[in-house]
Amino acid sequence: MSLLTVEDAHTYYGESHVLEGVSMEVEAGEVVALVGRNGVGKTTTLRTILQLTPPRRGSVRFRGTELIGKSTHEVAEMGIGWIPEERRVFTQLSVEENIRVAVPSGEDVHEALSLAYETFPDLEEHRDREAGNLSGGQQQMLALVRGLVGENELLLVDEPSEGLAPLIVEAVAEALAEAATDTTLLLVEQNLPLALDLADRFYVLDNGRVVEQGDANEVSMDDERLRRYLSA
Numbered sequence: 408m409s410l411l412t413v414e415d416a417h418t419y420y421g422e423s424h425v426l427e428g429v430s431m432e433v434e435a436g437e438v439v440a441l442v443g444r445n446g447v448g449k450t451t452t453l454r455t456i457l458q459l460t461p462p463r464r465g466s467v468r469f470r471g472t473e474l475i476g477k478s479t480h481e482v483a484e485m486g487i488g489w490i491p492e493e494r495r496v497f498t499q500l501s502v503e504e505n506i507r508v509a510v511p512s513g514e515d516v517h518e519a520l521s522l523a524y525e526t527f528p529d530l531e532e533h534r535d536r537e538a539g540n541l542s543g544g545q546q547q548m549l550a551l552v553r554g555l556v557g558e559n560e561l562l563l564v565d566e567p568s569e570g571l572a573p574l575i576v577e578a579v580a581e582a583l584a585e586a587a588t589d590t591t592l593l594l595v596e597q598n599l600p601l602a603l604d605l606a607d608r609f610y611v612l613d614n615g616r617v618v619e620q621g622d623a624n625e626v627s628m629d630d631e632r633l634r635r636y637l638s639a
């Protein structure tokens with residue numbers, strides 16, 4: 408049984424039919440990249456899994472349990488974490504407080520903090536600063552760390568490298584690779600080299616449908632299977 412199974416998911420915003428039967432699977436331990444042009448439904452696929460925008464038809468199963476009908480809170484409790492595109496941090500809390508409140512009860516806060524600061528030394532330097540006063544890149548690091556300390560079984564990561572300077576992208580990639588050693592990742596990413604480097608498998612979405620899929624080690628940037636759907 409796959410860890411996550413999305414089967415023929417049809418998702419709408421009002422009358423707008425955005426996912427037109429998306430099917431995909433994620434096995435435990437894998438990193439799966441979901442790629443495709445802007446507006447094809449990648450974020451909507453993550454929202455569909457999380458039941459933020461439940462599908463009107465189809466099935467979303469986690470460890471064999473149907474998620475449709477559950478609240479997003481229940482989905483999170485089952486072990487699915489989300490690092491959204493819009494960097495969600497508590498702007499009025501300090502960096503350290505932001506990390507502390509993300510650590511689940513019963514887990515070691517100090518261990519989480521040292522892991523966070525080891526991965527992103529920049530955050531340690533600004534540990535007492537209000538998160539709202541950080542740069543965009545620093546906020547992204549913080550949002551990522553908050554997701555990573557959450558002890559999720561499956562982490563949905565939406566465009567983690569978007570708008571970041573190359574050095575920070577490198578740190579983000581390292582953090583994700585580290586997270587992947589004990590968490591299954593479903594990664595939406597426009598930065599194709601980064602996505603293919605991290606992923607075991609990929610799915611290409613176009614107009615609300617999966618149009619290609621395969622082994623990330625067997626495709627390259629100029630592969631026709633990707634180029635057709637990713638060029639502007």
Ligand SMILES: Nc1ncnc2c1ncn2[C@@H]1O[C@H](COP(=O)(O)OP(=O)(O)OP(=O)(O)O)[C@@H](O)[C@H]1O
Nearest residue numbers: 420421423425443444445446447448449450451452
């Ligand atoms: N809340 C919403 N209400 C109505 N339409 C929406 C909403 N969110 C997204 N859409 C539309 O749904 C389609 C898919 O959007 P989605 O954000 O899933 O795409 P995406 O592949 O993640 O693209 P991007 O990389 O631009 O985020 C787009 O046409 C978008 O305009």
